[in-house]
Amino acid sequence: MAVLEKVAVQPAAKTVQDTLPLDTILMDDCIDAMRSLPAKSVDMIFADPPYNLQLGGDLLRPDGSQVDAVDDDWDKFDTFAAYDKFTRDWLAEARRILKDNGSIWVIGSYHNIFRVGTAVQDLGFWILNDIIWRKANPMPNFRGTRFTNAHETLIWASMGEKAKYTFNYRSMKTLNDELQMRSDWEFPICGGPERLKKDGTKVHPTQKPEALLYRVMLAASKPGDVILDPFFGTGTTGAVAKRLGRRWIGIERESKYVAAARERIQAALPLDESQLRTMQANTKKPPRVAFGQLVENGYLAPGTVLADARHRWQAVVGADGSLTCEGQAGSIHKLGSLVQERESCNGWTFWHYEVDGAWKPIDTLRQTYLLATQP
């Protein structure tokens, strides 16, 4: 089963589509530009609106260097009310422009996605899925104040509860090694040669990875479909649309982004099946299991006594998966190296637990957990 679909035969009749500014960037305000487009004319919209981050002061890494944060004017809104109005205005235009069987994707973070999702529902769209982009390599939380912000959320919605929409179920299942594609997708953040740079610095602060757009378009559009991106930025949507045989329209206000996007899309080459599979290759790496998960899931109770193979040291399991031994405490690895006075230690094989009178490495428990939890 191929992932890419064949291009449909072009109809001879002149359609609304012929009046669209296809495969071009409209350099204009997002809402003004959308107003210039005819109703019910595009098949899919992908939108990456400002997140309204509202950052405070500077943020330093532990080594003292400064994080290059999003401080652009386009991300600033005074109040939630102002952001909501902006959101509802552009979403209303999006709804007018979409065909009845079209669908819309919006990406965001916890700063804005709840407000976007509420507006999407209020305007009559019907949410089909929320999709989690799990970042393989997110920026850490340098100050240790919260959980690492390691994902972003996409909302996928049709025009209404009864509306039809495109979902290429077979393509998604094929892409995912014959397993149904789940609502959580893992991709690295955009970096390396893919990341557009000028004079050594990133052109756009929030360039999205092409792999994310590939999957979105493969899932919810057909070859020849018209895809609109009202927050075009450096044109990831356009580049991927071109490579996947879709038509595209971009809207972007800032000329420096428009210039970068034009150059990038010009250079984009159509994609063949093998390249696509490589790019989407499912992460075959075995799921990582932390010792704490065994405690959380009841495989090992807090208070259990562990020992090394030769019973030179004994340690007690804490509620948070820490071990304690003679006043020292730490993770299984940390405590293992502490008591042995070594640089490092594989706690999984070093520490043992007792079962039916025999002592086994806790690594066997990890295998048991994996067997029980993996499909």
Added chain:
Amino acid sequence: MAVLEKVAVQPAAKTVQDTLPLDTILMDDCIDAMRSLPAKSVDMIFADPPYNLQLGGDLLRPDGSQVDAVDDDWDKFDTFAAYDKFTRDWLAEARRILKDNGSIWVIGSYHNIFRVGTAVQDLGFWILNDIIWRKANPMPNFRGTRFTNAHETLIWASMGEKAKYTFNYRSMKTLNDELQMRSDWEFPICGGPERLKKDGTKVHPTQKPEALLYRVMLAASKPGDVILDPFFGTGTTGAVAKRLGRRWIGIERESKYVAAARERIQAALPLDESQLRTMQANTKKPPRVAFGQLVENGYLAPGTVLADARHRWQAVVGADGSLTCEGQAGSIHKLGSLVQERESCNGWTFWHYEVDGAWKPIDTLRQTYLLATQP
């Protein structure tokens, strides 16, 4: 000097907490029951609210089979408005009951979480993270019409932008094998012996796994904290709170759930104090040690030469605990940032001293000093 002295009223040492119905279930409407609780009295709220309204007025939980059972003739705006009102009503009560340094967790799916998140923000809560529960074994989408719904979303919020909150960073990092805990958590759905059944069928359609609550409480509460669950269901929150040495209050309207929860929590075994030990409790803040104290107490002689790990800079210890390097002088932190031309520097880990031919960070000297001076 005032003529009349105030009579020193001796408070009865009766705290707000003593007036709370601790470790009990209030069988009542959620909002009515919350109104009976005093203001600023609980440390954490965990809420798993029902997600939608049926025309009859009953609330449905996110049980997939019931999603399409909602009456077709409903008016969406009215329904969303009713749900929003319900959400804002119970969230407002939650806000009144929470202490200023408390936090709230709400779990939901795409059907309701966007509306909940918007209400959370509008009421003045400050979102700290959105957390994704990735289901290891989700229910497949049998009809192949969408992506497999493989996650749920939790929102974690403090009382306001500047409000304090509990986050046991070290415990979370230990739990995750010495890596920062991310915003995506994987757990199996609730099944097996943990899943409450009666006559072979599940008691509650959306019973949450205890492992999920375990991590929530370990991350954002302390032993002895009071945790309120306004949608108690079969009492997962109570069972885990009891196990982890937290106090709990549950609110649940349906008597069959109340009965199941009481029986379940009765059977739950609490961990004793030693088992409850976590990295957080272990690292009770050591008193501050000024670098000068080490010099005063002879741990480091004036004139000693310090260097950074890679010996790019050398500095001499002054009698007052200052450092001097190439004409510049200052505290260990100040000089560290000066020579590196960085905005900040932790001098304790930056500067090293020589002992037996090896160079160690001066932080180890501080540890030695603490060990020697602490009882």
Added chain:
DNA sequence: GTCGACATTGAATCTTACG
């Protein structure tokens, strides 16, 4: 040319105590 050590960086609502 290759390998290893080191430096750089990414949508981030990122401190606390004391005077």
Added chain:
DNA sequence: ACGTAAGATTCAATGTCGA
């Protein structure tokens, strides 16, 4: 209240430079 100083804090991937 506010300003200043002490002190605690990072993961994965890519790029660069020297041996």
